Amino acid sequence: MIATHYPILQVVIPLIAAPLCSLLPRSKLPWLLATVVAWIAFAISISLMLQVKDGGTLSYELGSWPAPWGIQYYIDTIGAFVLVLVTAIASITLLASRQLVENEIDSSKHSLFYTAFLLCLTGLLGIVATGDAFNVFVFLEISSLASYAMIAMGDNRKALTASYEYLIMGTIGATFILIGIGLLYMQTGTLNMLDLKARIHEVDSFRSIHAAFAFFTVGICLKLALFPLHHWLPNAYAYAPSVVSIFLAATATKVALYLLYRVFYTIFGFEFSFDLLHLGYILLPLSIIAIVMSSFTAIFQPGVKRLLAYSSLGQIGYMTMGIALETKAGLIASIIHLFNHAFIKGALFMCMACLLSRIHSTRLVHLAGAGRVMPWTSAAFVLGGLALIGVPLTSGFVSKWYLILAILEKDYWWLAVIVLFTSLLSVIYIWRVIEQMYFREPNEGCVGIKEASPLLLACTWVMVLMTLYFGIDSRYPIEMATVAAQALLE
Amino acid sequence: MSVRKNPILLESSHLLIPAILLFALYVQFHGDYGPGGGFQAGVIFASGIILYTLLHGTKRAEKVISLNTAKVFAALGLLLYAGVGVFGIILGGNYLDYNVLAHDPVHGQHWGILIIEFGVGITVAGVIISIFYAFAKFKK
Numbered sequence: 001m002i003a004t005h006y007p008i009l010q011v012v013i014p015l016i017a018a019p020l021c022s023l024l025p026r027s028k029l030p031w032l033l034a035t036v037v038a039w040i041a042f043a044i045s046i047s048l049m050l051q052v053k054d055g056g057t058l059s060y061e062l063g064s065w066p067a068p069w070g071i072q073y074y075i076d077t078i079g080a081f082v083l084v085l086v087t088a089i090a091s092i093t094l095l096a097s098r099q100l101v102e103n104e105i106d107s108s109k110h111s112l113f114y115t116a117f118l119l120c121l122t123g124l125l126g127i128v129a130t131g132d133a134f135n136v137f138v139f140l141e142i143s144s145l146a147s148y149a150m151i152a153m154g155d156n157r158k159a160l161t162a163s164y165e166y167l168i169m170g171t172i173g174a175t176f177i178l179i180g181i182g183l184l185y186m187q188t189g190t191l192n193m194l195d196l197k198a199r200i201h202e203v204d205s206f207r208s209i210h211a212a213f214a215f216f217t218v219g220i221c222l223k224l225a226l227f228p229l230h231h232w233l234p235n236a237y238a239y240a241p242s243v244v245s246i247f248l249a250a251t252a253t254k255v256a257l258y259l260l261y262r263v264f265y266t267i268f269g270f271e272f273s274f275d276l277l278h279l280g281y282i283l284l285p286l287s288i289i290a291i292v293m294s295s296f297t298a299i300f301q302p303g304v305k306r307l308l309a310y311s312s313l314g315q316i317g318y319m320t321m322g323i324a325l326e327t328k329a330g331l332i333a334s335i336i337h338l339f340n341h342a343f344i345k346g347a348l349f350m351c352m353a354c355l356l357s358r359i360h361s362t363r364l365v366h367l368a369g370a371g372r373v374m375p376w377t378s379a380a381f382v383l384g385g386l387a388l389i390g391v392p393l394t395s396g397f398v399s400k401w402y403l404i405l406a407i408l409e410k411d412y413w414w415l416a417v418i419v420l421f422t423s424l425l426s427v428i429y430i431w432r433v434i435e436q437m438y439f440r441e442p443n444e445g446c447v448g449i450k451e452a453s454p455l456l457l458a459c460t461w462v463m464v465l466m467t468l469y470f471g472i473d474s475r476y477p478i479e480m481a482t483v484a485a486q487a488l489l490e
Numbered sequence: 491m492s493v494r495k496n497p498i499l500l501e502s503s504h505l506l507i508p509a510i511l512l513f514a515l516y517v518q519f520h521g522d523y524g525p526g527g528g529f530q531a532g533v534i535f536a537s538g539i540i541l542y543t544l545l546h547g548t549k550r551a552e553k554v555i556s557l558n559t560a561k562v563f564a565a566l567g568l569l570l571y572a573g574v575g576v577f578g579i580i581l582g583g584n585y586l587d588y589n590v591l592a593h594d595p596v597h598g599q600h601w602g603i604l605i606i607e608f609g610v611g612i613t614v615a616g617v618i619i620s621i622f623y624a625f626a627k628f629k630k
Contacts, residue, residue: 002579005579005584005585008584008585009585012572012575012576012585015568015572016569016572016573016576018568019564019565019566019568019569020565020569022561022564022565023562023565060584060585061584062584062585062586063578063584063585063586063587063588064583064584064587064589
């Protein structure tokens with residue numbers, strides 16, 4: 001049966017499509033192939049999710065070598081949940097990407113762009129699907145190298161320095177993760193995550209296990225862009241081509257967060273990470289600083305893409321804050337926000353792509369009066385912005401609600417005040433954009449501009465409607481997060 | 491005298507380049523018995539082409555292997571590798587299961603590693619030649 005091979009096909013189909021894509025001529029065929037492949041991957045991930053949604057697991061042995069000797073692919077509820085998220089975002093982004101790539105990227109590079117996109121997708125899916133620690137590193141490199149190349153394709157020359165900065169920081173992060181893997185392998189003699197979990201507590205030399213834990217944490221937090229390791233992110237998101245901004249903002253940091261769950265809960269286990277090493281004492285202050293600082297910085301940004309990038313840093317802070325609470329409710333809140341924020345930020349960056357395709361700038365001053373000439377795009381931005389703030393009936397509200405419940409469960413009322421205060425800060429920076437769009441006279445550059453192309457607009461609204469849908473009927477993310485958190489904490 | 495007209499360099503390169511390419515093939519296919527394998531073989535093969543390009547310029551080198559051919563090779567190698575894996579699924583095994591490639595599992599393993607290492611070699615050679623051309627042909 002082909003269905004037993006789904007865990008590997010999920011990763012291998014984009015991997016095979018990537019070199020094929022580079023051989024196809026011009027722009028249309030590579031786009032078609034990439035889009036079809038992303039939708040196939042989406043269908044596979046849904047099928048995987050249906051098999052494990054009640055807490056079951058799937059395992060697949062590469063080359064039929066039994067685990068823990070061979071490489072094992074291991075999919076549980078949190079894995080399938082993130083796989084669905086990444087493939088869903090990739091399918092919608094690729095569907096919308098044709099015109100954006102045409103506008104922003106040199107025509108000789110189109111097929112290579114789609115190749116890089118598929119490789120990045122392969123890497124992200126591989127990180128989630130694999131149950132082998134070294135395999136994680138390999139896929140991390142595949143996805144990172146592809147994203148450096150994609151960011152460098154931005155039409156502003158600063159894209160090159162942004163990509164270079166990300167390259168340096170990302171490589172340091174990946175090296176730290178590799179050192180962590182090496183230390184664990186040295187002490188336990190295994191690379192299989194489940195086997196590591198079983199053997200890690202038999203090790204006598206605790207110092208090298210502590211060191212491995214520290215290397216993992218710092219390395220993944222670099223990839224996650226948690227304060228103070230976040231400097232690469234705003235430029236990378238701001239200067240990348242808009243397709244890349246949408247995709248990376250919605251998925252890359254989410255997959256890094258997934259990796260954090262895997263390392264903290266699956267490999268090292270809750271008692272080791274939180275009771276023995278008190279990870280929460282470090283993670284909580286860093287999360288708070290990340291949220292407060294980036295929300296303030298976002299308010300003063302002249303470019304909307306940079307503003308959204310800083311807001312992403314703050315939202316990452318909410319997700320790590322959930323982990324830092326050291327409770328099941330906190331972990332659930334973190335997973336729910338991981339899911340909801342992907343669609344919210346995807347929708348907002350999609351709006352940026354719409355604006356960029358017509359106004360050719362996303363600087364705040366150039367957006368004056370955009371609400372009159374591009375009403376659908378602007379309306380989508382308003383709804384996305386409301387979700388980012390956390391207004392009821394949007395998915396952002398569900399995230400914040402669960403986060404605040406988890407905080408109050410711990411009696412950290414001061415933390416609840418901080419979360420509410422930073423939500424007010426996000427009102428300010430979203431309002432600055434809305435004010436420009438709706439309450440200013442249009443610029444000369446805005447006169448006679450038409451609404452963005454129907455396909456692009458449709459994809460934007462799909463994302464927006466997703467955030468509204470999950471704000472009203474939030475059963476799916478909540479159920480999945482609850483089952484996943486239960487499994488992670490066991 | 492420019493490097494490209496230096497008779498000593500030209501003659502010695504004519505001696506060296508065939509030997510380098512042959513050695514690459516040796517490292518490739520002897521990889522399962524001795525040190526070597528696809529990655530090293532690919533790099534050695536590409537270094538032969540790079541030596542030729544240094545002495546004769548990109549124009550003549552591209553008559554041997556053009557940039558597009560190199561890119562096609564880079565893609566083909568990966569397809570060969572992944573294709574062997576998928577072939578394992580078609581024959582009823584798991585992905586990258588070499589046991590099912592031949593009647594005898596030992597032979598199957600042998601075939602599998604030989605073919606995927608060949609894929610690695612093609613891709614590495616293709617990628618290194620493309621990178622070298624990209625720099626050699628770069629104009630401001």
